[in-house]
Amino acid sequence: MAMKLDQTWQAGIGWGVLLTILTVGGVWLAVRMASTAALGLGVLGWVVFMAWLEKGVTK
Amino acid sequence: MADATTTGLAALRWLHILFGITWIGLLYFFNFVQPRILKAIPDDQKKRVTVSILKPGLWFFRYAALGTWLAGVIYLGWWWNTAGWSVGIASIVAGGLLGTFMFLNVWGVIWRNQKKNIAALEANLASGAPMPPEAALWVKRATFASRTNTILSFPMLFFMIAQSHLGGVWG
Numbered sequence: 001m002a003m004k005l006d007q008t009w010q011a012g013i014g015w016g017v018l019l020t021i022l023t024v025g026g027v028w029l030a031v032r033m034a035s036t037a038a039l040g041l042g043v044l045g046w047v048v049f050m051a052w053l054e055k056g057v058t059k
Numbered sequence: 060m061a062d063a064t065t066t067g068l069a070a071l072r073w074l075h076i077l078f079g080i081t082w083i084g085l086l087y088f089f090n091f092v093q094p095r096i097l098k099a100i101p102d103d104q105k106k107r108v109t110v111s112i113l114k115p116g117l118w119f120f121r122y123a124a125l126g127t128w129l130a131g132v133i134y135l136g137w138w139w140n141t142a143g144w145s146v147g148i149a150s151i152v153a154g155g156l157l158g159t160f161m162f163l164n165v166w167g168v169i170w171r172n173q174k175k176n177i178a179a180l181e182a183n184l185a186s187g188a189p190m191p192p193e194a195a196l197w198v199k200r201a202t203f204a205s206r207t208n209t210i211l212s213f214p215m216l217f218f219m220i221a222q223s224h225l226g227g228v229w230g
Contacts, residue, residue: 008199012206019160019207020214027153031146031229039156046160049207053168053200 015052019045064141071134078126082165083212085120090209110180113173121170128162131155149229154218161208161215168204172197 005013023042030038061069093112100108135155139148176197182188221228 008202008206011203012208012210015203015207016210019211020157023156023160024153024214024218027149027156028229030152031149039152042156042160046163050167053203057196057200057203059196 015049019049064137068134068137071130071137075127075130075134078123078130081119082123082127083216085116085123086205086208086212089116089120090205106180106184110177110184113177117170117173117177121165124162124165128159131158146229148222150218150222150225154215154222157211157215157218161211164204164208169201169208172201176201 019042022045026038026041026043029041030036096112097105097108132155135151142148176194179188179190179194183190
């Protein structure tokens with residue numbers, strides 16, 4: 001079955017990969033530094049994603 | 060006989076997986092199967108079919124997400140309280156964080172936009188009320204969040220199952 005990546009899939013893949021890197025990277029840093037503060041990296045990414053959905057997707 | 064903690068954690072894990080496969084199964088249906096169904100349906104029937112799929116589908120979808128998240132949070136809290144923090148718990152924290160973002164996307168973006176879209180579609184089908192101009196935007200936001208959740212589900216599942224056999228992945 002041929003699969004064409006439309007705009008929704010392109011955005012989903014881009015944001016999905018970015019949020020995964022920030023979240024897993026945050027956990028990795030938290031383990032390395034023994035501090036839960038680094039977990040905020042993933043949270044920050046998700047907040048930016050929410051702002052993009054609300055303000056960036058306008059048409 | 061198993062103690063209360065062992066039994067309770069086993070029951071929560073079972074509930075977490077049961078709700079989780081329901082949630083992610085429907086997520087894959089909405090993203091991989093539904094678009095192909097709608098493509099094969101005549102234009103004059105698309106709205107009715109969309110409402111028929113989305114209304115019950117999103118009910119199971121969002122409450123399965125809620126059940127998954129609640130069972131997971133209670134499980135993790137109980138486990139943490141019993142065993143304490145260790146590097147071995149990092150995989151489940153990574154999977155849990157990704158799952159939490161997905162859960163927030165379900166209730167905060169997908170359902171919040173789709174419930175307005177479903178109401179507008181029902182009014183249009185019942186009385187011919189025109190679709191509001193914002194309707195396309197509601198669908199777009201919900202779809203972006205749904206596609207992102209589909210991609211997030213792959214690493215989320217990896218780190219959830221990695222907990223039991225890839226503990227050393229964090230060094």
